[in-house]
Amino acid sequence: MKQAAIIVVQALGTFAILATALPLLTLQEWYVRVFDYPRVQLISLALLSLLLYIWLGTKHRKRDKALLAGLVVAIAYQAISIFPYTFLAPVQVKQAEQDSTQENELSIMVSNVLMTNKKHDRLIALAQEKNPDILLLLESDAVWQEALAPVTTKYPYRVEIPLSNTYGMHLYSQLPLRQKKVSYLLDEDIPSIKTFVKLRSGIWVALHAVHPKPPVPTEDPNSKKRDAEIVMIARDIAESKYPVVVAGDFNDVAWSRTTELFQEVSSLLDPRVGRGFYNTFNANYPLLRWPLDHIFHSDHFKLVQIERLPDVESDHFPIFIRLSFAPENKYEQEEPEADEDTQEEASEMIEEGFEEAREKNK
Incomplete structure (x- = not known):
C-alpha cells in the first residue's frame, strides 16, 4: 500500500515539475502554452507532492533526491511568477486620494x-x-x-x-x-x-x-x-x-x-x-x-x-x-x-x- 502511494506521489511530482518546465520553452504550441495558466494550481501540486514524498519516501536514492530537488525548484519558480499578484508584493498602481472627484x-x-x-x-x-x-x-x-x-x-x-x-x-x-x-x-x-x-x-x-x-x-x-x-x-x-x-x-x-x-x-x-x-x-x-x-x-x-x-x-x-x-x-x-x-x-x-x-x- 505504501509503495503504491509513493508511485502515485512520484507521478504527481514529476508532472508538476514537467508542467513547470514546459512554458520555459519558446515553443508556441498549445500543449506548451496551456501550462502558462495554472501556476497557482501547479505550485499547490508541487508543494503537496513534496510534503507527501518526504513523509512517504525513503529520500536516500538518487532518484528520490532528484525528485525532491526538482520539486523545490518548481515551487520556487512558480512562487516567483505569482508573487507580484499577492498582497505581499508592492502595488504597481497607487491608491487614489479619498477626495478624488x-x-x-x-x-x-x-x-x-x-x-x-x-x-x-x-x-x-x-x-x-x-x-x-x-x-x-x-x-x-x-x-x-x-x-x-x-x-x-x-x-x-x-x-x-x-x-x-x-x-x-x-x-x-x-x-x-x-x-x-x-x-x-x-x-x-x-x-x-x-x-x-x-x-x-x-x-x-x-x-x-x-x-x-x-x-x-x-x-x-x-x-x-x-x-x-x-x-x-x-x-x-x-x-x-x-x-x-x-x-x-x-x-x-x-x-x-x-x-x-x-x-x-x-x-x-x-x-x-x-x-x-x-x-x-x-x-x-x-x-x-x-x-x-x-x-x-x-x-x-x-x-x-x-x-x-x-x-x-x-x-x-x-x-x-x-x-x-x-x-x-x-x-x-x-x-x-x-x-x-x-x-x-x-x-x-x-x-x-x-x-x-x-x-x-x-
Missing part, C-alpha cells in the same frame, strides 16, 4: 458573457447596480444585443459588433466617444476596438478593447496570432500621446511572457499587482481559475476600486474598475520599459503572427 474618474465593467448563456437578467441587474461609465461585453451576439436593451438604452455612445462566432464585442459608454475604429488585425472574424472616451473633466483617453483567440485545439493550435495581436496593440499604445486604458479578455494570464511583453512595450500598469489575482476564469470550476480578463492603464491614472463581480452564469466572472485621472502624480508610479532585446522579441512575435495568418489564408 467624479469628473476625473472612469469606471469600466468588462464581462465575457458566454454567447450561449440565456440568463441575461443576471448581467442586466449587475450592470444596473454598478452603473459603469463603460460597459464592455465580449462573446456577445445579436441575441445579447437585443436582450440587454433595458440597460444599454442609457448608454448613448456605442460600438456594436454582434457576431455568432463567440467573438462578438459590444462597447457601451455614458461618456462621449470619438474616432471609433473596429480592426481585424490578424483574423477577418476577430475584432478589436480602438476609440477615445471623454472624461467629465474634458480629458480624452484612448480606449482599446481586445479579445484574441486562445491557443487551444478547437481555436488555434498555437499562440502565434494571439501573441502577435496583443503585442501589436502594445506597439500602437506606445506611440500614443493620450492617456490609455486597455480592457478585454486576453485569453492569456497576467504572468505569462506575452502579457509581460505587452506591458513592457506599452508601458502600461497592472492595478492587480500587489492586490490579488482577481481570477475571472473559470467561474464553473473553483479549483481551476486564473486571471484572463484584464484592464491595464497608463500612469496617468490611480486606482479608486477594482473588484471581481459575482457570477452571471457565464464561464467568466465580470470585472469592475474605477480609475482616477491624476496626471500631476504621473511619475510616482514606475512604468514598465522595453529595452532593445524586448523590442526585437516583440517584432519577431508580430512577424510570426502574420506568417501564421498567411498560412491559414492560403
Whole structure:
C-alpha cells in the first residue's frame, strides 16, 4: 500500500515539475502554452507532492533526491511568477486620494458573457447596480444585443459588433466617444476596438478593447496570432500621446511572457499587482481559475476600486474598475520599459503572427 502511494506521489511530482518546465520553452504550441495558466494550481501540486514524498519516501536514492530537488525548484519558480499578484508584493498602481472627484474618474465593467448563456437578467441587474461609465461585453451576439436593451438604452455612445462566432464585442459608454475604429488585425472574424472616451473633466483617453483567440485545439493550435495581436496593440499604445486604458479578455494570464511583453512595450500598469489575482476564469470550476480578463492603464491614472463581480452564469466572472485621472502624480508610479532585446522579441512575435495568418489564408 505504501509503495503504491509513493508511485502515485512520484507521478504527481514529476508532472508538476514537467508542467513547470514546459512554458520555459519558446515553443508556441498549445500543449506548451496551456501550462502558462495554472501556476497557482501547479505550485499547490508541487508543494503537496513534496510534503507527501518526504513523509512517504525513503529520500536516500538518487532518484528520490532528484525528485525532491526538482520539486523545490518548481515551487520556487512558480512562487516567483505569482508573487507580484499577492498582497505581499508592492502595488504597481497607487491608491487614489479619498477626495478624488467624479469628473476625473472612469469606471469600466468588462464581462465575457458566454454567447450561449440565456440568463441575461443576471448581467442586466449587475450592470444596473454598478452603473459603469463603460460597459464592455465580449462573446456577445445579436441575441445579447437585443436582450440587454433595458440597460444599454442609457448608454448613448456605442460600438456594436454582434457576431455568432463567440467573438462578438459590444462597447457601451455614458461618456462621449470619438474616432471609433473596429480592426481585424490578424483574423477577418476577430475584432478589436480602438476609440477615445471623454472624461467629465474634458480629458480624452484612448480606449482599446481586445479579445484574441486562445491557443487551444478547437481555436488555434498555437499562440502565434494571439501573441502577435496583443503585442501589436502594445506597439500602437506606445506611440500614443493620450492617456490609455486597455480592457478585454486576453485569453492569456497576467504572468505569462506575452502579457509581460505587452506591458513592457506599452508601458502600461497592472492595478492587480500587489492586490490579488482577481481570477475571472473559470467561474464553473473553483479549483481551476486564473486571471484572463484584464484592464491595464497608463500612469496617468490611480486606482479608486477594482473588484471581481459575482457570477452571471457565464464561464467568466465580470470585472469592475474605477480609475482616477491624476496626471500631476504621473511619475510616482514606475512604468514598465522595453529595452532593445524586448523590442526585437516583440517584432519577431508580430512577424510570426502574420506568417501564421498567411498560412491559414492560403
